[in-house]
Amino acid sequence: AQSVTQLDSQVPVFEEAPVELRCNYSSSVSVYLFWYVQYPNQGLQLLLKYLSGSTLVESINGFEAEFNKSQTSFHLRKPSVHISDTAEYFCAVTYTGTASKLTFGTGTRLQVTL
Amino acid sequence: NAGVTQTPKFQVLKTGQSMTLQCAQDMNHEYMSWYRQDPGMGLRLIHYSVGAGITDQGEVPNGYNVSRSTTEDFPLRLLSAAPSQTSVYFCAAGGRYNSPLHFGNGTRLTVT
Numbered sequence: 001a002q003s004v005t006q007l008d009s010q011v012p013v014f015e016e017a018p019v020e021l022r023c024n025y026s027s028s029v030s031v032y033l034f035w036y037v038q039y040p041n042q043g044l045q046l047l048l049k050y051l052s053g054s055t056l057v058e059s060i061n062g063f064e065a066e067f068n069k070s071q072t073s074f075h076l077r078k079p080s081v082h083i084s085d086t087a088e089y090f091c092a093v094t095y096t097g098t099a100s101k102l103t104f105g106t107g108t109r110l111q112v113t114l
Numbered sequence: 115n116a117g118v119t120q121t122p123k124f125q126v127l128k129t130g131q132s133m134t135l136q137c138a139q140d141m142n143h144e145y146m147s148w149y150r151q152d153p154g155m156g157l158r159l160i161h162y163s164v165g166a167g168i169t170d171q172g173e174v175p176n177g178y179n180v181s182r183s184t185t186e187d188f189p190l191r192l193l194s195a196a197p198s199q200t201s202v203y204f205c206a207a208g209g210r211y212n213s214p215l216h217f218g219n220g221t222r223l224t225v226t
Contacts, residue, residue, distance in 0.1 A: 009154070034214065043118075043204055043217030044157075090156060101147070101172070102215065106156040 002026060004093050006105035013112055015083055021076040021108045023065075023091030033074040034092040034102065035065055044090060050074065061085075086112045116140050118207050120218035127195040127225045135190040135221050137205030145208045146188040147172070147215070148180065150201040157204065163188055195225045 003026045013019045025031060032051050036044040048059040055067040065076045074091060091105040121136045139146065147162035149172075159172030163182040177199060179191040188207075192199060202222050206215040 004156075006156075036217075041219075043219045044206075044215075045217070046214040049214060101159060101162055102157075104149075104156040104158075106154055 002093055002095060002103045004091050004103055004105035006091055006108050008108050009106065010109045010111065013081055013110065015112055015114055016080050018079050019077065019081050019085075019110065021089050021091075021110065023074045023076065023105060025072050025074065025091075025093045027072060027093070027095065029095055032094050033065075033067060034094075035059075035063070035074075035076050036090045036092060036104075038088045038090065038107075040087075047076075047089070081110070081112050083112050083114070085110060118205055118216050118218035120203075120205050120221050122221060123219070125221060125223050127192075127223065129195060129197060129225060131195050132191070132193050133195065135192075135203055135205075135223075137188045137190065137218060138186050139188075139205075139207040139216070140186065141207060141216065142185060143207040143209055143216070144185070145215075146182065147206050148178070148188070148190045149204045149206065150174065151204060151220070152201050160190065160203075192223075197225045199223065200225045 005024045007022045034049045035047040037047045038044045048057045050067045058064045063078045088107045088109050090107050092102040094102050118139045144165045148160040149157040151157050158174045161180040163169045202220045204220050205218045208215040
């Protein structure tokens with residue numbers, strides 16, 4: 001069965017500092033990987049995705065994630081965070097032929113402070 | 115753009131009561147799904163549908179029923195509510211296979 005592990009339930013960081021949110025998945029076949037962000041009292045929004053091609057993917061607000069097949073990881077990074085990045089971040093995986101049926105990790109709460 | 119609309123936003127039920135959570139999408143997506151979100155457990159798939167007239171079970175289907183009579187609507191029914199069903203429920207819609215999902219804003223359900 002597919003699974004996703006987010007090792008850190010909470011990550012506190014100061015504004016303008018770099019951050020990395022870790023995500024590992026279990027797989028022996030091709031995978032499609034996503035990061036979603038959830039702001040308070042809202043639904044989830046897609047942040048970025050890896051479907052194929054370049055292993056480094058970027059979002060419009062400065063986040064990036066690198067697909068590492070050998071380590072089965074898809075860590076999310078940002079070189080300089082802002083207060084507005086405070087939210088919960090979910091890593092998700094689906095496999096070829098599963099029709100968008102995503103398996104989510106347990107989430108990482110990113111708390112940015114001054 | 116409405117996207118995915120869920121109603122109600124909040125609901126309190128007593129044990130044994132039934133109710134339907136509504137979900138509607140205006141993006142003509144084939145795929146729709148229901149997730150529940152509980153602290154420390156992420157989102158878990160309850161039921162999903164790959165098109166009108168087709169539904170299937172997800173990871174935690176017990177106690178829930180769904181139907182998909184139209185492309186737009188995908189209601190979730192709780193037949194006899196239990197305190198273990200206290201949760202935040204999210205409906206999502208998306209294209210086929212591996213395209214991203216669009217989520218509604220959720221329904222917060224409390225069962226006492």
